[in-house]
Amino acid sequence: MASQGETASRGGSAFWNDPKFRSIFFQLLVVATVVGFGWYLLHNTSANLERQGIASGFDFLDSTAGFGIIMTLIEYSEESTYGRAFWVGLVNTLVMSAIGIVLATIIGVIVGIARLSSNWLISRIATVYIETLRNIPLLLQIFFWYFAVLRSVPGPRQSYALGESIFVNNRGLYTPKPLFGDGFEFIAIGFLAAIAGIVAVRRWARKRQARTGEQFPVLLTSLGILFGLPLLGLIVAVLAYGGVPLSFEYPALTGFNFTGGLVMIPEFVALLLALSAYTAAFIAEIVRAGILAVSHGQTEAARSLGLRPGPTLRLVIIPQALRVIIPPLTSQYLNLTKNSSLAAAIAYPELVSVFAGTVLNQTGQAVEVIGITMAIYLGLSLSISAFMNWYNRKIALVER
Amino acid sequence: MKSAKELAGAAVCTNTGTTTELNVADYFRGNKMDYKVVAFEKADEVVAAYDAGRCDVYTTDRSGLAAQRTKLKEPDAHVVLPEIISKEPLGPAVRHGDSQWGDIVRWSLNTMIIGEELGITSANVDKMKGSPNPEVKRMLGQEANFGEQLGLGQDFAYNILKKVGNYAESYNRNVGPDTPLKLDRGLNALWNNGGILYAPPFR
Numbered sequence: 001m002a003s004q005g006e007t008a009s010r011g012g013s014a015f016w017n018d019p020k021f022r023s024i025f026f027q028l029l030v031v032a033t034v035v036g037f038g039w040y041l042l043h044n045t046s047a048n049l050e051r052q053g054i055a056s057g058f059d060f061l062d063s064t065a066g067f068g069i070i071m072t073l074i075e076y077s078e079e080s081t082y083g084r085a086f087w088v089g090l091v092n093t094l095v096m097s098a099i100g101i102v103l104a105t106i107i108g109v110i111v112g113i114a115r116l117s118s119n120w121l122i123s124r125i126a127t128v129y130i131e132t133l134r135n136i137p138l139l140l141q142i143f144f145w146y147f148a149v150l151r152s153v154p155g156p157r158q159s160y161a162l163g164e165s166i167f168v169n170n171r172g173l174y175t176p177k178p179l180f181g182d183g184f185e186f187i188a189i190g191f192l193a194a195i196a197g198i199v200a201v202r203r204w205a206r207k208r209q210a211r212t213g214e215q216f217p218v219l220l221t222s223l224g225i226l227f228g229l230p231l232l233g234l235i236v237a238v239l240a241y242g243g244v245p246l247s248f249e250y251p252a253l254t255g256f257n258f259t260g261g262l263v264m265i266p267e268f269v270a271l272l273l274a275l276s277a278y279t280a281a282f283i284a285e286i287v288r289a290g291i292l293a294v295s296h297g298q299t300e301a302a303r304s305l306g307l308r309p310g311p312t313l314r315l316v317i318i319p320q321a322l323r324v325i326i327p328p329l330t331s332q333y334l335n336l337t338k339n340s341s342l343a344a345a346i347a348y349p350e351l352v353s354v355f356a357g358t359v360l361n362q363t364g365q366a367v368e369v370i371g372i373t374m375a376i377y378l379g380l381s382l383s384i385s386a387f388m389n390w391y392n393r394k395i396a397l398v399e400r
Numbered sequence: 401m402k403s404a405k406e407l408a409g410a411a412v413c414t415n416t417g418t419t420t421e422l423n424v425a426d427y428f429r430g431n432k433m434d435y436k437v438v439a440f441e442k443a444d445e446v447v448a449a450y451d452a453g454r455c456d457v458y459t460t461d462r463s464g465l466a467a468q469r470t471k472l473k474e475p476d477a478h479v480v481l482p483e484i485i486s487k488e489p490l491g492p493a494v495r496h497g498d499s500q501w502g503d504i505v506r507w508s509l510n511t512m513i514i515g516e517e518l519g520i521t522s523a524n525v526d527k528m529k530g531s532p533n534p535e536v537k538r539m540l541g542q543e544a545n546f547g548e549q550l551g552l553g554q555d556f557a558y559n560i561l562k563k564v565g566n567y568a569e570s571y572n573r574n575v576g577p578d579t580p581l582k583l584d585r586g587l588n589a590l591w592n593n594g595g596i597l598y599a600p601p602f603r
Contacts, residue, residue, distance in 0.1 A: 068428075070436050070437055070438055070439070151452055151453075170452065256409045257409050347439055347440045347445075353416060357416040358421060361416070361418070362417065
């Protein structure tokens with residue numbers, strides 16, 4: 001052994017045949033190339049921008065935007081700044097992603113379980129749903145839903161009306177807007193207390209069942225708390241201020257369109273339907289794979305212990321299936337969030353449409369705008385995946 | 401509906417990132433009218449959505465409106481309102497840095513405009529070659545050497561007028577009142593005819 005080492009160092013001709021030297025040399029070479037290329041890109045960009053007289057920097061965010069946005073969940077007008085328009089777009093993206101993720105998960109789980117159903121018709125319907133929706137490009141589906149939504153409802157003058165308060169037409173779904181009066185905080189406090197109470201009752205009931213085996217009617221108690229405490233808040237508010245602290249602003253047809261009330265624009269509805277129906281098809285397959293990954297022996301064991309099919313699924317199969325489901329589910333959530341940027345095609349004003357579209361075109365600050373937009377999507381995706389990884393670790397199998 | 405001034409409260413379809421998007425905001429704000437802008441990425445979607453009833457109005461360049469109207473299911477059920485709410489001059493554009501090509505394009509357009517002014521059409525250009533008018537002679541290549549200066553043949557103006565025709569012929573053939581676009585000449589008329597179209601002389 002020793003002689004081998006000796007020959008290696010002694011017979012080791014020149015230093016460039018030394019594997020250690022070689023590996024360090026080539027790694028340095030790669031680093032230098034990458035850094036050099038990066039520097040070249042940066043330098044080239046800034047030189048070109050300077051030559052064309054395009055100012056770089058983020059000052060443009062403070063100048064007046066001057067354009068209108070159809071859906072603003074935060075205060076915005078034409079006199080607002082580009083920076084404000086950015087926030088409007090970001091909020092619209094976040095709202096769409098959040099609602100889309102919830103809806104896609106619900107549809108996906110239902111369809112996934114339906115595809116495993118022993119009922120021939122149900123499982124076939126689920127199969128057709130999955131194979132159709134996940135094999136048609138999303139952009140086409142967005143157009144399909146958009147024009148399906150638009151053409152299936154009448155114009156503002158012929159609106160479908162539910163009473164004199166809810167109207168549906170091709171400009172949107174109009175509902176009364178709640179106006180909160182003095183004393184509404186009592187109801188809000190009651191509602192928050194109810195949620196805390198329900199969590200506490202569930203914990204307590206679970207512990208008690210683990211200890212004594214007795215079950216507690218959690219659902220009924222929860223419903224009671226959920227309605228009871230806000231009602232108590234309402235009574236307090238009425239006693240304190242002498243009136244119900246909630247009134248409504250009703251939508252009304254004035255001229256071309258309805259004004260007043262809350263409106264959900266058709267672009268929002270179409271995009272939400274398209275994104276959640278499309279992503280649900282993938283989630284359904286993930287759910288099916290997760291459930292199939294749990295060995296059938298688990299079901300048989302649960303049945304032999306006397307568990308009915310419902311609790312078997314809920315207490316035995318799903319907790320084990322979740323470990324297989326969560327990681328690929330995370331990618332689907334990321335996909336949905338990023339796919340929401342296709343909304344520019346149907347005028348839903350999300351980040352890409354408002355900021356990387358209108359703002360970019362008007363300011364010409366391509367590098368900054370695209371940089372910010374990419375950073376936002378990166379941040380969003382990393383946050384979603386950090387949350388899902390945390391959840392995945394939480395439900396991971398605890399070895400005893 | 402006769403005027404854009406009656407559009408208070410309307411939903412307006414347009415393209416994102418265009419000057420149109422800003423013009424419509426300026427116009428409605430300037431006239432203190434409410435509006436909702438529905439901005440799409442592509443013109444086809446704007447038209448489809450407008451046709452499906454998503455908006456009360458569609459705004460873009462006047463020539464664009466005329467062109468897009470022909471694509472609607474019932475073109476005659478829609479009118480182009482008379483107000484022109486912004487200046488959007490359209491014309492040929494060339495890349496910076498190639499001045500010879502720039503000159504050729506500029507003088508091709510000038511030829512068509514002067515052709516109309518002097519009454520030279522594709523039908524009578526052969527006859528006009530015998531005209532005593534010195535500017536016609538210079539233009540059609542019998543006198544002076546404008547073609548050479550541009551790096552073209554002496555008959556470049558003759559070829560343009562013979563094969564394409566003068567500005568009026570081209571306009572009437574492609575976008576004028578007798579075409580589906582039904583656009584009046586308006587500001588596109590010659591300077592001596594109530595418009596602003598003007599070309600420097602062939603000299």
